[in-house]
Amino acid sequence: MPHYDYDKEYPFAAFITNLGKYNEGALVGEWVKFPTTAEELKKVFERIGIGAKDDFGQTYEEWFITDYDCYVDGLYDLLGEYANLDELNYLASKLDDMSQDEYERFQAAMEIGDHTGSIQELINLTENLDCYDIYPDIHDHDDLGRYYIEELDAMQVPEHLRNYIDYEAYGRDIALEESGQFTDLGYVRDTGDSFHEYYDGERGSIPEEYQVMTFQDDIPEEEISEWAMDLAYDMDEFFRQHDPQYAAEHPEEHAAKEEIYENLMAGRISTLDEKLAALGQTQEDYLPSEIEKFKDATGYEEFLDVDPQAIREAIENPDQSHVDEMLSFAEQANREYEAELYGQQAAPTPDDRETGETVRTPRGIFHVTDMSREQMEAAGYGFHHESEDGKYLIMANGSRAFAIPSGAAPEHTAPEKLTVLVVEPMKEPYVKEIDPGLHALQAEVGGDIAASYPFDDPVGLVLNDEGKLIGLDLNRSLRDEHGEIYDIVAGTFLVVGLGPESFASLPPDMIQKYTEQFKRPELFASINGQIVSVPVEPENPLRTAEMTLEDDYGMIDGIINNGRRGEELEKAQAEARRTTPEKKPSIRERLEDAKRECGSRKGPDKPTPQKEPPELGDL
Incomplete structure (x- = not known):
């Protein structure tokens, strides 16, 4: 059992009230802690007068x-006045039945709002x-980045360089790739x-072990008629108040x-359900909820649930009727009848087999x-997961699970192909059909996959979870x-x-x-601290490239030469230089330049005077 708020030993309690007494001005009810039993609930109903008669018989x-007392965060708002007690x-x-670890995962999923729209979803x-x-x-992202690098060794970083890592940026990328979210309980990932x-x-x-309203299953015909x-x-009063056409x-x-x-007595209820829904009634409202109980x-x-008038019209005008639909109803009824007969026999159980x-x-x-998959499903078991080698299906019913050979379910072993668009580095995208599934x-x-959903369209990107860390070629920009x-x-x-x-x-x-969007491959370079993307032709191979992984795990220094791609990179570099503001020298720098210039200046070249040799007579 998990640890509930305020050290309670139960997740929630409900105050069940006698509606008839309430309408008479008396609040007659009792608190019921859940989970409970059919026996206990029956006693509660007796104590609050459900089944008793009033002064008029x-x-x-x-x-x-x-009211509810709820000790599970986020659950209170999903509990309604007319909630199904079996469902609760x-x-x-x-x-x-949860362990503390499972309960914390449940609470985290509730906090991020996954599958929390109703009791059924919960x-x-x-x-x-x-x-x-x-x-x-x-x-936060910094915690996440440090956890992945220091605890999970997702990236090998020397100790003396760890102070230079931007853990927050790294954690942000991880959360984006994993679609993870931060909650009060910690970081949650799918x-x-x-x-x-x-x-x-x-x-x-x-x-059956969770059903608690079984004591009301056998209601006398007289009570059903009164109900x-x-x-x-x-319903007649509600329709007259909210639907003028009905009153007319x-x-x-x-x-x-x-x-x-x-x-109601004949089981023709679907039309009433549809009419209530058209008037804005939901299962949270009294009439739809009461009809479900009646059902x-x-x-x-x-x-x-077939209207006799529709049958008469079908006989009179077979071409304009729903004959096929009614035949399908009849066939389904026959199948239900045969299944009921089969159920009266000793049906096999997983334990027996x-x-x-x-x-x-x-x-x-x-x-x-x-047992076959069909037999397991007839016994109340549904598909849960598959063994890693694909030889067995695990079938579960919420409390127990068994394995059956996967050969018993050929429809599972021959799944429909998945049509995807493959985008490889330096190639045009192409369409491919692959088997569904993780492998x-x-x-x-x-390698291991990660999913990203960067577009408004109902599409996703499936990519290598460690693509950057293991140095895969950069492919396309987002x-x-x-x-x-x-x-x-x-x-x-x-x-x-x-x-x-x-x-x-x-x-x-x-x-x-997306073929058009990712049509042209891209080269990437870091120029003046900015990432530059250069579209290239897919058929022109990269001849020489030297790629250096920067400390921030995502930047690329590229020295690209030989051929057209080198020319394109030179153009990109020239454009970056053109758009980069010119840095003006400081006054000190200009003085130093002037001194160097003066020192380097020389006068015009003059011939060196030569001493004439003395004349012979002068000696």
Whole structure:
């Protein structure tokens, strides 16, 4: 069990209130700590009068939640008045089952707002904590840069040079590449694992051990009828207040209520749901929430929700009817019936079919069962992850997990190809189809991957996570809205599409757009402290280049010669010199120059006087 706020031993409590008594002016309710049990909740309902009759013989059936005590940061705002108690218990139980490390990852994910829009999403978040890594005590880019260099040895830096490293800039690049964020609990990064939905919001997908409203499942027909009549009265009143057209079409109130009542009792509820939604009602509101409870209590089946009038019209006008749709409903009903018959037989269980073998994956050791994937799914198990060698699928139901041979799921072993745009240094981009999954992406970029999302389009860049650190060739520049370079991608990278939960094939229009954007390769040089990008032709190879990695791990000194690229670099250097303001010498420097100039001056050259030899007579 994790450590909750204020040293509480439970994540939250709800004050469940008798709605009928509340409407009479009395607050009759009781605090319930979650997780709870069906037995305890049944006693609470009895104590607050749910199921009892009022002075007029009417049964108190309805309840709501008037307040919460919550000891999980960020959870309070997601808890509503008409929350599903089974769902609340499911979430509380999953929280209670967490270790402290898992709970901290859950809290960090909540703080950054990932998958936190509803109780359903939070339940799925508890099953996907492997998608997040958290580094405690890392609260800014400087901390992150130091942690990666000094603790993780991401870059080998001699001790005497460490004072010259810009840790903050390095940490900023890491956070950008990893899409990491800082929280009160530390630095959180996405591990790249896919986020899977285990709970679809339907009561049937809540494991039985977490369901606490089972004591209300067997409601007498008389109570269901009274419940439906109450709902019919409430809905008729709501429709008349908010929909003038409804009032015009149903002038007789009693007949309108009878019609709604008959639809509820017959399981024809979808039209009522749609009408409430059209009037702005959500599951947080009373009527939609009460209808969902009614559905659960009466065993509502959506595929049987067919209007008899539509059937009559289909018989009279088969060409203008939804015959195909109704046939599909009938076929589905038949499949449901057969499944129900099959369920009455002794269905196999994973425990019964264990082979005695075990499979080890990075997430644990799992017993192998020889059931098929279809049988596992029928038993309530969903796909969780795959063994590293691809031979086994791990199937889980939220509390237990088994391994099955992957051959039992041919659709999984033959996945659809992923269409990507490959951008290599000094080459034009080209389209390629690759296998989906981590290994194929790693093979394309030559190592561990990182993802970046620098564009507004639904595309991402998949690149080598250590491209700059290991000295891969610089490839293409990334520019801001002003056209200024803010980063350079090192090594081969991919442009991929974005799906709801993972990478997807790049659409044709995006292929065309980014092929044009990355069409020309680039050379880079650091001139006067500025990075200069020189577009080059892809077919002209680089003949001579000397690249030196600067201390800031990202700048390049280039001495490029021989051929056109050298000429282009000279042009870039000339342009940089032209645009660089001329530095004027100081007064002292000018005096020194003047002295040197004066000292170097000489008079005009004159012939050296020669002493004439004496005449012979002078001796």
